Amino acid sequence: MNPSIPASEALPGTDEPGGVIAVTRALRLLEAFGMTDAQLTLAELSRRTGMHKTTALRLARTLAADHYLVQKEDSSWRLGRAAGWLGACYQATFNAHDVVEPVLRELAIETGESASFYVREGNQRTCLARVDGPRTIRHHVRVGIGLPLELGAPGRVILAFSGEPGEPYETIRQRGYHLSQGEREAEVSSVSAPVFGMHWRLLGSVCISGPTSRLSETRLLELAQTVIRAANQLSYALAGGHKPPTRTGGAATWHP
Structure with missing residues (x-):
């Protein structure tokens, strides 16, 4: 000093x-x-x-x-x-894909599963970016596809941090992530966490997904903190370097 x-x-x-x-x-x-x-x-x-x-x-x-x-x-x-x-x-001049895709790539390598970033468009969630996992048997989602908000971990997370009342959204907000098994597609499991911009503005959700045969509930819980770290990294980058409060599974207070 x-x-x-x-x-x-x-x-x-x-x-x-x-x-x-x-x-x-x-x-x-x-x-x-x-x-x-x-x-x-x-x-x-x-x-x-x-x-x-x-x-x-x-x-x-x-x-x-x-x-x-x-x-x-x-x-x-x-x-x-x-x-x-x-x-x-x-x-x-900012290209979100230049920021999002490298984080998703690291997440896919670290977890061995496909990684995706979803944003809300009306009453649907749209896959904005995706990196397929390294394994032969994996979950496939097309970039640009619109999916239901109320089915699957990424959509539930977006709803929760958009202020949706009741359960399971109260629990999701407290935990800071959500996991689902066979909710939208049979035999597919996923875990997701929210991505924020400056002043806690919700930007979307990041998730990993794969076959339930590999992603048991125990395994999803083990990977939850890895997904949260990736979400924090994206939040920091997409906020232009202004770091939102770090979340470690519900440790931070969310301000809608």
Whole structure:
């Protein structure tokens, strides 16, 4: 840690070799804004970043000079057009498949089963990406196919973390994953966990699936934490590096 920086303002990662503290602090100031924050007061920016008000004000004025922040008439701050341009560039150039498929590939190799990523489209779940398992006998699903939400672990997980009331959804939310056996297809079993973006926005669910002859309930329970780790990895990547709270089988609180 740089001894010239007050301990109360030290930020994670700023003591790493080659790091520029002022840049890191400026980024923390921008990251203080959430999806529902049209504006923030200086006091709130100071609270969220852990910086002194004078430091936050100096950085905010610097960012405003290049249109990353704008100070309003009531002295509160909002994101500026330069920040919006960066976001638009990210959205235009980001390819989810470049992030999702490598994680699914690792999951398939680690578990020996097929791995898939599903998203919700109306009252169905659509397979957005998939990597088949390495074994000859495996579960096959076509990318782009629409399947029922209420049948199978991936759909149940999406419903649960979309706020569906009652059971089994309350239990799924508490556990942080769901497993199913023969629910949609006879002799097919799967275990699934939710994938979130920033601010706990549900993006979809990741799962592994295969024949029940290999995926007994005991085996599915053994693989649940592996699937959760993959879901956490996808959540981190798809949120643009803003890591949601890590879930380890229901340990985190979900905010719909």
